[in-house]
Amino acid sequence: MKTDFILSAAEAVNQAILANESEIESLDREIGDGDHFINMKRGCATVVAMHDELAGLAPDAALQKIGMKLLSTIGGASGPLIASFFMAMGKTVKEQGAASLPETAAAFTAGVEAIKSRGKADLGEKTMLDVLIPVSRSFTQLSGQGVAGLALLDALKREAEQGMLSTRDMIATKGRAAFLGERAIGHIDPGARSSQVIISTICDLAAIQ
Numbered sequence: 001m002k003t004d005f006i007l008s009a010a011e012a013v014n015q016a017i018l019a020n021e022s023e024i025e026s027l028d029r030e031i032g033d034g035d036h037f038i039n040m041k042r043g044c045a046t047v048v049a050m051h052d053e054l055a056g057l058a059p060d061a062a063l064q065k066i067g068m069k070l071l072s073t074i075g076g077a078s079g080p081l082i083a084s085f086f087m088a089m090g091k092t093v094k095e096q097g098a099a100s101l102p103e104t105a106a107a108f109t110a111g112v113e114a115i116k117s118r119g120k121a122d123l124g125e126k127t128m129l130d131v132l133i134p135v136s137r138s139f140t141q142l143s144g145q146g147v148a149g150l151a152l153l154d155a156l157k158r159e160a161e162q163g164m165l166s167t168r169d170m171i172a173t174k175g176r177a178a179f180l181g182e183r184a185i186g187h188i189d190p191g192a193r194s195s196q197v198i199i200s201t202i203c204d205l206a207a208i209q
Contacts, residue, residue, distance in 0.1 A: 001098035001107070003062045005209065007051055009202050014044035016201040017194065024197075027190035036078065036190045043074045043082060059098055063090030078191075081115050088114035101143035101152070109136040126172035128191035131163035135199055153203040164188060164196035 017024070017040050028036040047066055054062045067086030071079060092110040097103050112132045116122060123133045138159045142152050167189040 001059050001093065001104050003054065003057060003059050005206075006059060006062055006066075007054060008209075009205055010044070010047040010051075012201050012205045013198050014048050016197050017041060017044050020194075020197050024190050024194050027188055027193055030187045036194070039074045039078045040194050043070050043078075046070060046073045060090045060094035063087070063093060066090075077119070081119050084114040084118045085111035101148055102140070105136070105139040105143045109140055112136040124170065126167045126170040126189045126192070128189070128195040130167050130170070130189065131160050131192045131195040131199065134159045134163045150207060153207050157200050157203050160196040160199040164192045167192045 017037075021037060021041075024040070025037045046069060050066065050069060054065060057065065063086050067083045067090060070086065071083035073079070074082060089107045089111040092107040093103075096106055098107050112129070112135075115132065116129060119127070119129070121127050121129050123129060135156055138155060139152075142155055147155070165188065168187065169185060170189075171185060172189070
């Protein structure tokens with residue numbers, strides 16, 4: 001993982017989130033609090049605007065700086081969650097490096113675990129973690145087995161899509177959707193959908209690097 005890739009990914013993710021605005025907003029209106037897309041859009045725009053100040057930093061420092069900035073920029077519950085993801089990734093990269101795929105997987109997993117800890121949520125609760133946890137597990141397992149290139153990226157994209165689709169049949173136990181009970185069944189979680197968009201976008205970018 002290099003800082004140049006982080007910056008390119010930020011731009012690509014920003015474009016992808018904007019391209020899926022209507023769908024993500026619709027999902028959030030159905031079972032969320034209506035501000036998920038606004039927060040995602042604000043966060044993406046913030047990171048893109050940091051390009052020049054991040055460009056000269058090492059990857060760990062760039063990730064840490066992004067996390068600190070998002071903590072004070074994104075509103076609602078998502079701000080601390082997303083910020084903790086980047087800061088945990090930055091800490092792991094600093095301590096272990098990110099030159100290899102297993103090291104990058106370890107950093108990603110640390111970020112996911114930070115979201116899990118901060119949000120006090122887990123797999124099966126109709127949140128972004130239903131995408132992030134399976135992807136992190138597959139990333140760790142496959143990279144550890146030496147799987148790389150398109151085979152790895154395609155597997156991670158499939159895992160993200162399956163995780164996102166799985167939320168349709170779940171009863172939410174976290175966030176505003178939890179108040180809907182069984183009425184949330186049949187709706188994909190907006191956080192899971194935006195996470196799937198982000199992961200697929202980054203995988204597509206990595207495929208052409």
